[in-house]
Amino acid sequence: MEDGNTGKDSYTIGEVVARLRQEFPTLSVSKIRYLERRRLINLTRTRGGYRLFSPQDVELLRYILTLQDKEYLPLKVIKKRIEGGAPVSASGESGNEFSRVLEDRTYTREELADAIEVESRFVDDLVAVGVIGRNNELRQRDVEIARMALEMAKYSIQPRHLRGMMAAVDREAAMFKQVLNPELRSGDDARVADAVNKARHLASVDARLKELMMANIIDTFAP
Numbered sequence: 001m002e003d004g005n006t007g008k009d010s011y012t013i014g015e016v017v018a019r020l021r022q023e024f025p026t027l028s029v030s031k032i033r034y035l036e037r038r039r040l041i042n043l044t045r046t047r048g049g050y051r052l053f054s055p056q057d058v059e060l061l062r063y064i065l066t067l068q069d070k071e072y073l074p075l076k077v078i079k080k081r082i083e084g085g086a087p088v089s090a091s092g093e094s095g096n097e098f099s100r101v102l103e104d105r106t107y108t109r110e111e112l113a114d115a116i117e118v119e120s121r122f123v124d125d126l127v128a129v130g131v132i133g134r135n136n137e138l139r140q141r142d143v144e145i146a147r148m149a150l151e152m153a154k155y156s157i158q159p160r161h162l163r164g165m166m167a168a169v170d171r172e173a174a175m176f177k178q179v180l181n182p183e184l185r186s187g188d189d190a191r192v193a194d195a196v197n198k199a200r201h202l203a204s205v206d207a208r209l210k211e212l213m214m215a216n217i218i219d220t221f222a223p
Contacts, residue, residue, distance in 0.1 A: 010052045011052070011058060012050060012053075014029065016058055027065065032061065035061070038075055040079050043057060073115065106138060109127070115143050116146050116150055122153070125160065129160060180195040180198055183198075
């Protein structure tokens, strides 16, 4: 079978990385090998041992990466979905179905670690400093926070260094709550809901304000 887009019926691992990297910037040869070791993809090989991808393999890989990188599902959940005969389409209804349940889904520490491909100790450290698991639960937002913390760890900013950042967030949240307290304590569901929306708006303004202030400071780094 030929790929309608390129006329090719097989690809090397390097060609697949080059083809999908625009959609998934962190994709690497080692990551694909890791997925193969976890038996999410099953590739044919040449006599010399080189991996070959069929167009269906490429689409399966795209599907896996979408669920992992954009839907934040753990690999073992993705594997079960594939083994259960899920439609292998990154833009199909399967992805939409996952999106509908993500908001309510909870994770164990091990599942969260699996979702972002780190040791459980990294997740434990984030929980210990209060960055995630604030309500004794790990939810989708915690996965996203952990991903960002992992990105910072690449620059030697470890979970323990985020303690001060979390303390600053707590102080600002307390300030927002104090401002909105009359509505929050009103007992009127509509007023309470409106106050929560105002708090979210304040948070977005606060984030943008910090981004701009930080940009001003970073501009002073260069002599």
